[in-house]
Amino acid sequence: MPPLNPEDPSTGSAASRAEEARQALLARIGNFVETHDLAVTASNLAAICGGLSGSHPELAQAFAAREIAGEPIDQRWLDTLGRLDPDNHSRIAELEALMDKLEYSLMRFAQTARSAQSETSDHRGALGARIEAMAEIELDSAAAGDLAQVLDLSRTMLARIEQVESAMARSQAETERLRENLAKARLEADVDHLxxxxxxxxxxxxxxxxxxxxxxxxxxxxxxxxxxDRFKLINDNHGHEAGDRVLCAVAATLNEHAGDACFVARHGGEEFVLLFYGMDKQAARAKLDAIRLAQAARRLMNRDTGQPFGRVTFSGGVAEVTEDSDTRSALGRADAALYRAKQEGRNRVMVG
Structure with a gap:
């Protein structure tokens, strides 16, 4: 086959078509983000690109079905796609397993280094004492010369052992620092820094x-x-920094009123998630509704302008994890309940 000629019109045409397709995809992604008023984040762009390019058929079908049904493609719905993605969940589990193996390997290395250092130190001390004792022995000149050579070699070996022992001590200290840094990184990776x-x-x-x-x-x-509820209006009217302070205030309300029987986390954006231990869905709904009332009773003010934010409320959706063998199905039911709460007027909690 003859080599491709860059000046060949057919070659140029293929390259041109590829470039046109790339530009068209970028334009579609940009229009999609603007049309649906979505945040420009890595996870959003990955999902949108996967759906629009056809590289992720399931996402493409989900987008098409959503548009055909006339339902909104908003941040909440994109987040739902993300949390119902089993592949993403398995990748998180694989990463956790890898980090556990790394931490175990570091621990075993530290234990081995400590043991080897202790044994080396003991042997070095015993060998040093024996060398000095042998140096005190009186021998004839020929034997004394041979012994002196042995003692010199032994002292050289002893010095080398001492150097190895110091290197092992440094390796042990470095391993301990790595373990501490890994533990710190894992802790920080679990915290929403806002x-x-x-x-x-x-x-x-x-x-x-x-x-x-x-x-x-x-x-x-x-x-x-x-x-x-209506968090975009808060950002639009007061700015994103003020919006961040509102999120912190809502987080504080959730944390303050949840109690020991709940686990509270920020799920992303303006959405939070709670686990209710020992509660069925009705008890969990009552608990979350009490927190909702507490939040609705607060009056928040923009400290930069002195203007009130108005009543900041949230909508909620609750589902029972243990009523289904599929743990993650509760996420979909709770999300659907949250959607109904939004549709029916906001500032309420529904059960899925």
Whole structure:
């Protein structure tokens, strides 16, 4: 086959078509983001690109079905797609397993280094004492010369052992620092740095462990989503920094009123998620509704302008995890309940 000629019109045409397709896809993605008023985030762009390019058929079908039904493609719905994605959940589990293996390997190395250092130190001390004792022995000149060579070699070996021991001590200290840094990184990776609450990653792990424990003990477990009502208007009217302070205030209300029987996390954007230990869906709904009332009673003011935010409320959706063998199905039911709460007027909690 003859080599491709860059000046060949057919070659140029193929390259031109590829470039046109790329530009068209970028334009479609941009129009999609603007049309549906979505945030420009890595996760959003990945989902939109997957759906519009056809590289992710399931997403493409979900987008098409949503548009045909005339239902909104908003941030809440995109977040729902993300949390119902089993592949994403398995990737998180794989990452956790890898980090556990790394932490175990570091621990074993530190233990081995400590043991080797201790044994080396003991042998070095015993060998040093023996060398000095042998140096005191009186021998004839020929034997004394041979012994002196042995003692010199022994002292050289002893010095080398001491150097190895120091290197092992440094390796042990470095390993301990790595373990501490890994533990710190894992802790920081579980925290939402705006609100100080656990984040979505931490919630995903807690949901799995809590569901396993609840089923083993025959106890109830429920979860609830809550989403700040008309949060976009707060950002539009008061600015994003003020919006962030509103999210912190809502997070504080949730954390303050949830109690020890609840796990509260920020799920992303203006959405929070709660786990209700030992509660069926009706008890969980009552608990979340009490928190909703507490939040609605607060009067928040923009400290920069002195202007009130008005009443900041949230809508909620609750589902029972333990009424279905599929733990993650509760996420879909709670999300559907949250959607109904929004549709029926906001500032309410529905059960899924």
């Amino acid at each position: 609100t100080g609450l656990p984040n979505r990653r931490a919630f995903e792990r807690r949901l799995v462990s809590a569901a396993i424990e609840a089923r083993a003990k025959g106890e109830k477990l429920s979860l609830g989503f809550c989403d700040v």
